[in-house]
Amino acid sequence: MSHTIWCNAALNERAEQMLVDGAMGHRVIFAKERLASVLKAGKSDEGIAEADVVFGQPEPAECLQRAKIKWVAVTSAGYGRYDTPEFLENFKARGSVFSTSSTVFAEPCAQHVMAMMLALGRQLLESYAEQRGDKQWKFFERRSASVLMNGQTVLLLGYGTIARRLTELLAPFGMKIYAVRRKAHSERGVFVISEERVTSVLGEADHVVNLLPDNEATRNYVNARRLAACKPGARFYNIGRGTTVDENALMQALENGKLGAAYLDVFAEEPLPSSSRLWTTRNCFITPHTAGGRSDQDVALVKHFVGNFKKFAEGETGAMDDRVV
Structure with a gap:
């Protein structure tokens, strides 16, 4: 059976050719307006009217209207705009497939969090600020404030592809790792807990890593009540979605010293306005939604898609990576 693939991702020349070559024997249509951002x-x-396979970031409503579409593969790890009962249940009912590109972004996101953990623990950010500022030689202060990750406790809010890879990277440090997920069951090296235990575990965690997606159940999940339950001096990291955090409550927890530091890569409003108080909040460190960044992103996305497309074309949809439905 021949398939028609519609793509609205703005791929570089090499990746675009890889897509065409990988779909050999099948047709590829590129949208008139292509997106550089996932x-x-x-x-x-x-052009989407001719397609039965969609690759990129399509409009959810249009995917629902086009019954001909049998598979939507989004070029992102998150899928908030598609994470609705209307969309997912409709796709499941009609036997269509929906998948993400979580695997592509798991490695950079996990490395990004680990880099910030190490940078904060080894006082690298403070030392760099002194290099750029008053150039003081704070030998004793920096040494005494440096901590080891060995034996510390981590709480992962969410346990998907990125969290699993982060767990692997942290394994050599012998950390105690908790993860919250809807279905609590044992995982090697991880204590998977239910929602009811979050508050008690927050009191133990040296590091709280937020990987939650944006949906009705997660908005403002990290709020004043949960921040108040954190261990004094804990460090908070957000590479999930900005909408899952009450930013005012977070700033207050940083200013009053409840949290030792926060590293934020995502925000409720992006780009983060220059007027936002987060830029100048005490011990708040910011990157511009770059945790998932990788220089070979376009090529990696196409390789991931082509690998899944071969399984899809052969009817092996159950073996497809990052399949949601």
């Missing part, structure tokens, strides 16, 4: 949804495009 954070945006594309506009309606007449």
Whole structure:
């Protein structure tokens, strides 16, 4: 059976050719308006009417209207705009497949969090600030404030592909790792806990890593009540979605010293306005939604898609990576 693939991702030349070559024997249509950012949804495009496979960031409503579409593969790890009962249940009912590109972003996101953990623990950010500022030689202060990750406790809010890879990277440090997920069951090296235990575990955690997606159940999940339950001096990291954190409550927890530090890569409003108090909040460190960044992103996304496309074309949809439905 021949398939028609519609793509609205703005791929580089090499990746685009890889897509065409990987779909050998099948047709590839590129949208008139293509997106460089995986954070945006594309506009309606007449070419999608001919497709049964969609690769990129399509408009969810249009995917629902086009019954011909049998598989939507989004070029992102998160899928908030598609994470609705209307979309997912409709796709499941009609036997269509929906998948993400979580595997592509798991490695950079996990390394990004680990880098910040190490940077904070080894006082690298403070030392760099002194290098750029008053150039004081704070030998005793920096040494005495440096801590080891060995034996510390980590709480992962969410336990998907990124969290699993982060767990692997942290394994050599012998850390105690808790993870919250809907279905609590044992995982090697991880204590998977239910929602009811979050508050008690927050009191133990030296590091709280937020990997939650954006949906109705997660908005403002990290709020004043949960921040108040954190261990004094704990460090908070957010590479999930900005909407899952009450930013005012977070700033207050940093200013009053309840949290030792926060590293934020995502925000409720992006780009983060220059007027935001987060830029100047005590012990708050910011990167511009770059945790998932990798220089070979386009090529990696196409390789991931082509690998899944071969399984899809052969009817082996159950073996596809990062399949949601």
